[in-house]
Amino acid sequence: xxxxxxxxxxxxxxxxxLRAYAQDWLPRxxxxxxxxxxxxxxxxxxxFTAYLSTTNSTILPRFDFVGLVNYQKLFAQPSWxxxxxxxxxxxxxxxxxxxxxGLLLAIFLDQKIRxxxxxxxxxxxxxxxxxxxxxxxxxxxxxxxxxxxxxxxNWGWETFTFDWIKxxxxxxxxxxxxxxxxxxxxxxxxxLAGLRGIDTEIMRAAQIDGASALKLYRRIVIPMLxxxxxxxFVVLAHLAIKSYDLVIALTGGGPGRATELPATFMYxxxxxxxxxxxxxxxxxxxxAMVASIMIPYLYTELKHEARS
Amino acid sequence: MHKRFLPLIGSVAGLAMMAGAAVxxxxxxxxxxxxxxxxxxxxxxxxxxxxxxxxxxxxxxPVAGGxxxxxxxxxxxxxxxxxxxxxxxxxxxxxxxxxELGVVGNLDDLAAEEGWDDVIPxxxxxxxxxxGHWIAAPVNVHSTNWMWANKxxxxxxGIALPTSFDELLAALDKIKAAGYTPIAYGGQPWQDAxxxxxxxxxxxxxxxxxxxxNEFDQEALTSDTMKQAFExxxxxxxxxxxxxxxxxxxxxxxxxxxxxxxxxxxxDWAKGEFINAGKVPNQDFLCARFPGxxxxxxxxxxxxxxFQVGDEARDAQLKLASxxxxxxxxxxxxxxxGSVPARTDIDDSExxxxxxxxxxxxxxxxxxxxxxxxxxHGHGAPAAVKNAVYDVVTRFWNGDIDxxxxxxxxxxTAVAAAQ
Numbered sequence: 001x002x003x004x005x006x007x008x009x010x011x012x013x014x015x016x017x018l019r020a021y022a023q024d025w026l027p028r029x030x031x032x033x034x035x036x037x038x039x040x041x042x043x044x045x046x047x048f049t050a051y052l053s054t055t056n057s058t059i060l061p062r063f064d065f066v067g068l069v070n071y072q073k074l075f076a077q078p079s080w081x082x083x084x085x086x087x088x089x090x091x092x093x094x095x096x097x098x099x100x101x102g103l104l105l106a107i108f109l110d111q112k113i114r115x116x117x118x119x120x121x122x123x124x125x126x127x128x129x130x131x132x133x134x135x136x137x138x139x140x141x142x143x144x145x146x147x148x149x150x151x152x153x154n155w156g157w158e159t160f161t162f163d164w165i166k167x168x169x170x171x172x173x174x175x176x177x178x179x180x181x182x183x184x185x186x187x188x189x190x191x192l193a194g195l196r197g198i199d200t201e202i203m204r205a206a207q208i209d210g211a212s213a214l215k216l217y218r219r220i221v222i223p224m225l226x227x228x229x230x231x232x233f234v235v236l237a238h239l240a241i242k243s244y245d246l247v248i249a250l251t252g253g254g255p256g257r258a259t260e261l262p263a264t265f266m267y268x269x270x271x272x273x274x275x276x277x278x279x280x281x282x283x284x285x286x287x288a289m290v291a292s293i294m295i296p297y298l299y300t301e302l303k304h305e306a307r308s
Numbered sequence: 309m310h311k312r313f314l315p316l317i318g319s320v321a322g323l324a325m326m327a328g329a330a331v332x333x334x335x336x337x338x339x340x341x342x343x344x345x346x347x348x349x350x351x352x353x354x355x356x357x358x359x360x361x362x363x364x365x366x367x368x369x370p371v372a373g374g375x376x377x378x379x380x381x382x383x384x385x386x387x388x389x390x391x392x393x394x395x396x397x398x399x400x401x402x403x404x405x406x407x408e409l410g411v412v413g414n415l416d417d418l419a420a421e422e423g424w425d426d427v428i429p430x431x432x433x434x435x436x437x438x439x440g441h442w443i444a445a446p447v448n449v450h451s452t453n454w455m456w457a458n459k460x461x462x463x464x465x466g467i468a469l470p471t472s473f474d475e476l477l478a479a480l481d482k483i484k485a486a487g488y489t490p491i492a493y494g495g496q497p498w499q500d501a502x503x504x505x506x507x508x509x510x511x512x513x514x515x516x517x518x519x520x521x522n523e524f525d526q527e528a529l530t531s532d533t534m535k536q537a538f539e540x541x542x543x544x545x546x547x548x549x550x551x552x553x554x555x556x557x558x559x560x561x562x563x564x565x566x567x568x569x570x571x572x573x574x575x576d577w578a579k580g581e582f583i584n585a586g587k588v589p590n591q592d593f594l595c596a597r598f599p600g601x602x603x604x605x606x607x608x609x610x611x612x613x614x615f616q617v618g619d620e621a622r623d624a625q626l627k628l629a630s631x632x633x634x635x636x637x638x639x640x641x642x643x644x645x646g647s648v649p650a651r652t653d654i655d656d657s658e659x660x661x662x663x664x665x666x667x668x669x670x671x672x673x674x675x676x677x678x679x680x681x682x683x684x685h686g687h688g689a690p691a692a693v694k695n696a697v698y699d700v701v702t703r704f705w706n707g708d709i710d711x712x713x714x715x716x717x718x719x720x721t722a723v724a725a726a727q
Binding site (some may be wrong): 256 | 377380381384388405406409437460495496497550551552553590668688691692695699703704706707708721725
């Protein structure tokens with residue numbers, strides 16, 4: 001936050017007693033341990049992983065430098081390319097659909113309806129489940145033999161098929177379905193909070209000017225929800241990159257390796273397949289991908305905030 | 309105030325110390341394993357009870373997952389944190405990988421005392437020893453190239469057990485025409501690989517199996533024989549049902565037991581499931597080698613690797629190792645588990661017909677040099693190469709690789725990249 005002229009001047013001219021000195025340094029002292037811990041355990045270990053990706057580690061870390069061989073091996077794996085492709089599909093659909101459904105639900109719930117107090121927690125409940133439970137429940141629901149397909153066929157529509165989860169090409173979309181079901185309520189809650197924070201004066205002024213409901217939302221309300229969009233995007237993006245437990249519970253990696261995601265790839269190479277060097281390389285690539293999206297987005301958003 | 313409380317504090321502390329001392333003398337072993345299905349858990353219970361009779365408590369550490377991959381992950385975190393379990397179930401090359409790290413114990417004295425060198429088959433000892441020292445106690449010998457068939461379906465359709473791959477295809481056609489699911493198949497990578505390696509032996513012969521899936525000769529991996537093996541493997545897909553993806557092996561065995569499917573290609577741990585459900589060999593189910601692999605045994609042996617646990621736990625650990633190799637335990641365990649004993653000096657009279665066949669096959673293969681380590685179960689190659697093969701085989705099965713030719717090429721590349 002930039003200080004205005006008025007705030008800077010008094011501090012510079014007032015006498016610096018012990019109390020003022022302590023007030024300056026106390027916040028930094030209190031935050032120092034957390035800062036040190038984050039510096040070590042997050043950034044320190046990121047550097048450690050990057051270093052491991054240049055070594056020939058297998059079961060446990062080894063420290064012999066081998067250059068970029070692990071990256072070459074990584075990009076020669078067909079399942080890595082599948083994982084990247086799946087992440088793009090899953091990420092775009094998950095963030096897009098969740099944001100869309102969340103926004104829609106929030107706008108509808110904001111219409112001062114009678115059952116809002118009951119409906120809001122109902123939409124939010126899926127977030128309370130762990131991804132493992134979601135994955136397992138949806139696995140049973142989408143299984144052609146015991147789930148939706150069998151139920152609809154028993155009801156009489158005998159040619160109904162819904163075997164996406166057993167189909168190599170469509171299995172990733174079942175992961176999208178389960179993940180969207182889990183997180184839409186949370187996004188809805190965020191947008192609802194944002195909508196509640198909009199000044200009703202602006203809305204009334206626009207209505208007086210003759211704006212239709214659609215124009216009102218499109219031109220005024222949604223742009224004012226920019227901070228909520230940012231929060232939703234950050235949360236959803238990190239959940240999408242992190243998706244491991246959902247995939248494992250839902251498809252176990254999919255028919256064959258069809259629903260491999262970078263997180264499952266990294267885990268299997270580092271721990272199951274005793275190729276820690278390649279696993280570390282995949283983790284570094286994941287970090288690079290996330291950073292390349294998040295950093296510009298955060299930068300533009302925060303600059304926007306600072307300016308306004 | 310203090311003076312009044314001092315004797316009270318003193319006596320409480322004294323009691324606590326006594327209780328602590330009493331607890332420390334109670335011996336216990338913590339054992340990591342993945343024997344969580346019905347037949348397997350029943351088999352392990354025999355060991356638990358034997359040890360409890362000797363005053364050693366059993367702390368169970370089961371980690372579900374048929375091929376043991378999840379268990380190995382858990383083991384890694386325990387071992388790196390300096391707190392390994394007393395013993396861990398391990399297969400093949402994993403044992404050697406861990407031994408290389410120097411965290412395993414030494415069983416040489418116990419082995420010499422009980423004469424293990426003479427009674428445990430040489431092919432098994434390759435995995436029980438590292439650098440000439442005993443580090444693991446083998447529990448059993450499983451074989452992976454078996455076929456388990458529902459007798460009622462075979463009698464109804466009127467066919468005999470096939471003995472070659474072509475006879476198998478003919479039999480599958482007849483069973484499919486009769487309306488049953490011919491093959492009960494579980495679509496998990498390790499199961500795909502189990503069937504695939506049996507197909508390789510069946511269609512290309514045991515020596516080719518050794519050259520390709522044990523020694524990984526690049527020329528052999530890209531040869532026409534390998535391409536034909538992939539093609540034959542692909543032919544089996546038409547005879548499975550639509551829900552195979554992700555199915556656990558014991559659910560596929562249940563399909564055979566419940567007369568929904570005619571046969572399953574699985575290791576002899578499937579027999580443990582049949583026995584546990586009260587089925588009788590040659591009455592309810594038939595056992596035979598995968599058609600075309602008669603005379604060859606692809607083995608995997610579960611071994612309990614002993615970790616370095618410090619002197620206090622060593623006593624209990626040695627009792628565990630000794631209890632594992634004891635003949636009466638070997639008989640009791642393997643009867644329930646479906647495998648054959650790891651010792652060659654065991655009398656086979658208490659075993660059922662399929663186990664007797666298994667023991668005879670093992671002895672014959674040991675003599676004749678056709679006892680090969682199963683690649684799909686960690687006895688053909690270390691984890692990195694094994695998983696590389698899993699990848700290619702499962703992608704081929706699921707249609708992600710277009711042709712058998714492309715599959716053979718990919719297999720050769722993948723194996724080279726993982727070595």
